[in-house]
Amino acid sequence: MTLDLLDTPLRVSWRLSPQCSSAVANLPTIAERLVEAGVFQVTLEGRPLAHPAVHEVLCIFAAGGLRVDLSCEGTAAELNSLGSGMPVRQIALDVASCLATDDFTVLSEQLETIRRKGFDPALLLVPRHDNVARIPRLFEFCRVHRVAKFKLPNVGIDVSVKNLSGAELVTPGDLLRLSRELPPDAASGLELEVHDLFLWELFCPDCQDSRSEYGGCQAGNSLGYIDAGGNLYPCASWPERLGSLLDHSVEALWALPARRRIREEIAETPEGCRGCRDLSICHGGCRGLARTFNRSHGSRDPLCGGPRR
Amino acid sequence: MKNLSRNPDIVWRVEKRREAEIIKALDAGEDVSDKGSVILIVSGMMHQLNLVGGRIWTLCDGQRSLDDLVEALSGEFEVERGELTGDVEAFVDDLLKRGWLKYA
Numbered sequence: 001m002t003l004d005l006l007d008t009p010l011r012v013s014w015r016l017s018p019q020c021s022s023a024v025a026n027l028p029t030i031a032e033r034l035v036e037a038g039v040f041q042v043t044l045e046g047r048p049l050a051h052p053a054v055h056e057v058l059c060i061f062a063a064g065g066l067r068v069d070l071s072c073e074g075t076a077a078e079l080n081s082l083g084s085g086m087p088v089r090q091i092a093l094d095v096a097s098c099l100a101t102d103d104f105t106v107l108s109e110q111l112e113t114i115r116r117k118g119f120d121p122a123l124l125l126v127p128r129h130d131n132v133a134r135i136p137r138l139f140e141f142c143r144v145h146r147v148a149k150f151k152l153p154n155v156g157i158d159v160s161v162k163n164l165s166g167a168e169l170v171t172p173g174d175l176l177r178l179s180r181e182l183p184p185d186a187a188s189g190l191e192l193e194v195h196d197l198f199l200w201e202l203f204c205p206d207c208q209d210s211r212s213e214y215g216g217c218q219a220g221n222s223l224g225y226i227d228a229g230g231n232l233y234p235c236a237s238w239p240e241r242l243g244s245l246l247d248h249s250v251e252a253l254w255a256l257p258a259r260r261r262i263r264e265e266i267a268e269t270p271e272g273c274r275g276c277r278d279l280s281i282c283h284g285g286c287r288g289l290a291r292t293f294n295r296s297h298g299s300r301d302p303l304c305g306g307p308r309r
Numbered sequence: 310m311k312n313l314s315r316n317p318d319i320v321w322r323v324e325k326r327r328e329a330e331i332i333k334a335l336d337a338g339e340d341v342s343d344k345g346s347v348i349l350i351v352s353g354m355m356h357q358l359n360l361v362g363g364r365i366w367t368l369c370d371g372q373r374s375l376d377d378l379v380e381a382l383s384g385e386f387e388v389e390r391g392e393l394t395g396d397v398e399a400f401v402d403d404l405l406k407r408g409w410l411k412y413a
Contacts, residue, residue, distance in 0.1 A: 007326045010348065010355065038322045040350055067320070222355065255326075 005263060008037035008250045009224035013236055015158060016054065017046030017228060018077075027053040028060055030230050030245045035064030037250035039224075044070040045156075045236075046228070049078035055086075062087035071124055073097055074110035084118045092124035092151050095138060099131055108145055122149035126156070127199060132170045133178060135203075136186050143189060150187075154195040154286055156236035158227050166293035172305035175202060197282040198303040216283030220262045224250070234262050237288030265291075272298020276307035311412040313378070313401065314371035319409060321349040323363065331360050351409065361386065365400055371413040375401060 012034060016027075034042060042061060048054050048070045061068050069090040072078050074097070082091070091114055098107040114121040123142060125131060135152075142150055157164055179202055187203045194200040220234030227233065230246045232253050240262060242253040253259065270284045272294070284290065285301025294302045315321070328346040335341050345357025347366055358366055364385065368378050378401070379394050386393065404410040 005327070006348065007324050010350065040320045040322075065320075 005260070006221050006254070008254050009039060010222040011041045011043070012039050012224040012226060013043040013045050014226040015046045015156075015161065015228045016044045016048040016051050016057070018050045018052070019228070024051075024053045026230060026246050027051075027057055030226065031057045031060040032064075033245050033250055035060060035066060037254075039066060039250070041067045041069070044068065046071070046161075047073055047075065047078055049081040050075065054081065055083075058087050072110075072114070072121075074107070079110065079113050082114065082117050082119075088119070090122055090149070091119050092122040092149075094124045094126075096125060096131070099125075099134055104141060107141070111145055111147065121147065122151055122193075123147050124151040124153065126154075127152050127170050127196070128155065128168050129170055129174055130168070132174050132199075133181075135178070136182055139186050139190060147190075149191040149193065151193040152195060152199055153193075154235070154237050155289060156225070157239050157288070157292055158225075158233075158236060159239075160228055164293075166302070169289065169293060169302045170196075170199070172198075172303060175199070175303060176305070178202065195286070196301070196303055197285050198301065217266050217285070217287040219266060219288055220254075220259050224254075234259065235288055237286055237292070238262065239288070239292055270299040272300030273304075273307060274298075275309070278308050312371050312374050313369040313410050314413040315366065315369050316409050316411065319349050319351050321347060321366070323347055323367065328360065328363070335360065349409070351407075361396070362400055365397060366404075369401075369410055 014030070044054070044057075049072055058068060067089050068087065069092065070088055071092045071094050072082070073094050093107070093110055093114065095107060098104060111121055123138060125135065125138060127135070139150065141147070155164070155169060175198055182202065192200075192203055194203060218235070219238045223235045225233040225236040225238075226245060229244070231244050232242045232250065234240060234242070240258065242256055242259055245253070266284075266287050269279065270287070270290060273279050273284050282301065282304070284299075285304055287299075290299045290301050294300055300306070324346050327344070331341045331344050331346050334344070342359055344359060345363075346360050347358040347363030349356045349358065349366075361382070364382060365378055368381055373381070375397065379390070379397050382397065383390060383393055388396075401410060
């Protein structure tokens with residue numbers, strides 16, 4: 001059975017940091033709209049634990065039965081705000097700042113603090129050109145420090161966070177170098193959540209079947225993204241704003257012609273993927289990043305080295 | 310007879326707009342058996358149920374037996390009773406084997 005256009009997204013990521021441009025008083029409105037829309041899962045990104053409205057937002061989600069994951073940069077303000085019994089399914093510790101300082105002692109202390117509060121933390125890294133080679137070392141860190149899960153989400157292109165040029169993205173050359181250096185069992189014993197197909201096939205070469213249910217890019221269908229101002233997007237990697245959740249319901253924004261057009265665009269085979277033997281597996285990969293940064297290569301996923309014959 | 314209930318670990322919802330479109334197509338005599346109207350997330354994986362499957366799933370609230378399901382569906386779908394019973398039994402059996410349903 002093919003996946004049809006959904007009434008509303010199933011999973012939404014929401015950028016929630018202390019410097020959010022949405023007024024604190026507005027955030028419960030957005031949270032309530034997600035509950036009303038029947039969203040299953042929300043991932044709070046940025047530094048949600050440092051946001052003054054996070055407890056109120058989490059209470060709304062808990063009452064509505066939403067599953068909540070959140071990311072954490074491990075700052076003192078975030079860890080102090082983290083309370084035992086918070087209605088959160090998973091906390092993912094973003095390791096980007098530790099990579100910048102190369103101080104893994106701090107990372108292990110942050111993990112222990114989160115554990116003392118009753119959570120089983122995961123690690124998270126947004127893969128980029130300048131950090132992708134460090135991933136095997138992070139896998140090893142996970143094994144030594146009993147971290148069961150590692151998340152490699154997609155690269156967001158929210159300009160309010162950072163204006164990307166495209167040079168920050170992982171390249172096919174990066175993946176080739178990584179594949180030469182990667183031990184065969186690099187990810188063994190770890191539960192990986194990998195957005196990008198090309199990273200996934202590198203780290204999970206023996207689990208090709210587990211991706212057989214993947215039906216292609218879910219931007220604007222089962223996925224959605226909310227920026228710090230309360231604007232809804234098809235996903236964090238698709239730069240087209242659908243509208244504000246302060247003014248409209250999720251259902252109304254998901255029913256717009258713009259959303260339908262985006263889905264039609266995603267349904268088309270990218271020019272740069274024609275004739276590829278693996279198109280039925282990746283379905284063109286990350287279409288948002290491809291559309292934004294790789295039009296010169298037929299809007300192929302930027303991590304893809306070219307059509308496979 | 311024992312009542313059927315859904316696995317509480319499975320999150321699900323009815324796609325109301327889709328359901329309305331499918332009912333309209335059904336009324337127009339179209340084959341809607343491959344059109345999904347209920348979404349389920351099972352162990353992180355998304356699944357869809359078609360209109361009849363979705364109705365059975367929705368009715369499995371721990372308050373109804375297999376006979377109750379057939380009785381409720383016979384009022385909604387124009388199908389010969391014996392055929393309907395067989396179809397419902399087969400569908401429920403499949404979901405029981407998957408662990409998506411259980412007897413309350």
